[in-house]
Amino acid sequence: MSAHSDPGEDALLDLENLSNDELRALLDELYEEEQKISYRRRVLHGKIDILRAELVGRLKNERDGGADVITGHDVDRLIAILASDLRGVSRFDVTSPIDEEGSEVEKDE
Secondary structure: OOOOOOHHHHHHOOHHHOOHHHHHHHHHHHHHHHHHHHHHHHHHHHHHHHHHHHHHHHHHHHHHOOOOOOOHHHHHHHHHHHHOOOOOOOOOOOOOOEOOOOOEOOOOO
């Protein structure tokens, strides 16, 4: 077992030996964790929306000023994206554990 092991995961392997009160406590812990993650996700989505709006505004201003909206770098990125196999692949390691503040925690190898 790693140093960052989730006690809830261990309990799931031994459900038949848990009392009803222990199951309720585990459920409460997981509900609380879910709420924290949900809140963090909403905050991140808000930040993403703000950054996208800023970028779109800047690109519109550049376009209105006569600049090219699509650059050679954009075309190269599009080619790389279309050439790659993206089925179920994230560019981030979604399995990395996170701490209470939502920061990624190093995995034990």
